[in-house]
Amino acid sequence: MNNVKIAGIGAYLPSLVVTNDRISELVETNDEWIVQRTGVSERRISEGENTSDIATKAAKIALERAGVDAKDLELIIVATISPDMFIPSAACLVQSNLDADKAACFDISVACSGFVYALEIAKGLMNSMNYKNALVVGAEVLSKVTDWTDRGTCILFGDGGGAAVLKQSETKGIIKSYLRADGKKGNALTIGGPDIDTPFSKEKILKDKYIKMNGREVFKFAVGAIEEAVNEVIKDTNISLEEIKYIVPHQANSRIIELAAAKLNLNIDKFYINLDKVANTSSATVPIALNEMYEKGLLKKGDKIILVAFGGGLTYGSTLLEW
Ligand SMILES: CC(C)(COP(=O)(O)OP(=O)(O)OC[C@H]1O[C@@H](n2cnc3c(N)ncnc32)[C@H](O)[C@@H]1OP(=O)(O)O)[C@@H](O)C(=O)NCCC(=O)NCCS
Incomplete structure (x- = not known):
């Protein structure tokens, strides 16, 4: 490989x-x-x-x-x-x-x-x-x-x-990923697709065109997903959480990140957070945050970093990498 x-x-x-x-x-x-x-x-x-x-x-x-x-x-x-x-x-x-x-x-x-x-x-x-x-x-x-x-x-x-x-x-770069989903919880966060309304459909199935969300359910899922994905991605790697310079989480809600940090017994300063100015841009939050860190000179060659995300699907996952 x-x-x-x-x-x-x-x-x-x-x-x-x-x-x-x-x-x-x-x-x-x-x-x-x-x-x-x-x-x-x-x-x-x-x-x-x-x-x-x-x-x-x-x-x-x-x-x-x-x-x-x-x-x-x-x-x-x-x-x-x-x-x-x-x-x-x-x-x-x-x-x-x-x-x-x-x-x-x-x-x-x-x-x-x-x-x-x-x-x-x-x-x-x-x-x-x-x-x-x-x-x-x-x-x-x-x-x-x-x-x-x-x-x-x-x-x-x-x-x-x-x-x-x-x-x-x-050099090592992407060391390991952990990718999971829980499709049974999919209804907690949806964007509907096209309606089923054809000359052949038995009944009209009209879909929502916009984001629909059960905020509390997603919140609960997210905290557990971060904890699991961070722990799993370092498992069997000989790399400890202490050696991780930064965790770059999906930027959905600062309370989610704070609770996950507490569950992982980690100082919140290990987590890079920029959601106050950017909010939740779904798949873009992690690379936007990484870009900001790069522009601030925070990323040094050899730094070990974990990217961790969760969202609709419901999906979640993490990447362990060496910069
Ligand atoms: C959406 C979210 C901020 C709501 O916060 P919350 O603390 O769970 O709030 P609730 O939905 O329980 O609502 C509490 C009260 O605030 C009200 N409220 C909801 N949105 C509000 C808003 N924008 N402004 C003011 N009040 C609001 C509710 O109507 C409710 O009022 P009630 O008690 O009189 O019924 C929170 O659930 C969340 O961030 N969840 C995760 C969502 C997420 O990250 N999604 C993307 C994942 S990729």
Whole structure:
């Protein structure tokens, strides 16, 4: 098995900042409630850019930092639950934007755990197909699937994208992943698909077009999922939690992260948190956070890091990597 590492990271956020006060003009809520219950103060919202536009902008930064020409990419995976359309995939749209003519392209639908899943899928394909370079993106325009009249959900989400260029490498890079799901709990967080209403359907089945969520159930699941995924990914690796420099969690709610940290008996400072300004961008939270850490100079060669995510599906997972 060849080693695969993140050789370049990038992110892009739409420029429009939507504060909690602005949201309180849309639904019955207020800044204090949102900050206290979630930790979110503001989020970026697209004024028309679609998922593939955001993904492409993040990808260009990651490619430049990795020193990789888009023409040398052999694989593009976009993790998203808000693609521009069913066909072509967001990955094919990104390929076209980048002129990455050699790449195999597909999207994966794993909700907020998408980036973590995509890293391991890319690593596997880079090994089985002997690809030298791959692009993994998490990108979302959740604002288009948000019910802006539902105060239980519209306060939580934002738009944005993050991208990583992966290369085969001498150093360890992605050491291990832990990927799981609990499909029986899927109803706790849904976005409906097209209606079933054809000349042949026995009855009309009309689907919700927007995010629907049982917040309390997702909250409970999330705390346990982080604890399990962090413990499992270091199991049998000879790496202890003390040796982990940072845990980069999915940025859904600061209370979820604080409770998980307490259960793991870890200082909250080990967790990188940026959700106050970015909110929950689903598959994009982890690469956006990694990009911020990179830009702040926090990531040093050899640092051991755990990425951990959970979300719709319900899915969850983690990646242990050496920077
Ligand atoms: C959504 C979430 C913030 C709600 O917080 P909560 O503490 O569970 O709040 P509840 O849903 O129990 O609601 C408590 C009260 O606040 C009210 N409320 C809900 N949203 C509100 C809002 N935006 N502003 C003001 N009040 C609100 C409720 O109506 C309820 O009022 P009631 O007691 O009079 O009925 C929280 O459950 C959560 O973050 N869950 C996880 C969601 C998540 O991370 N999803 C994405 C996963 S990838």
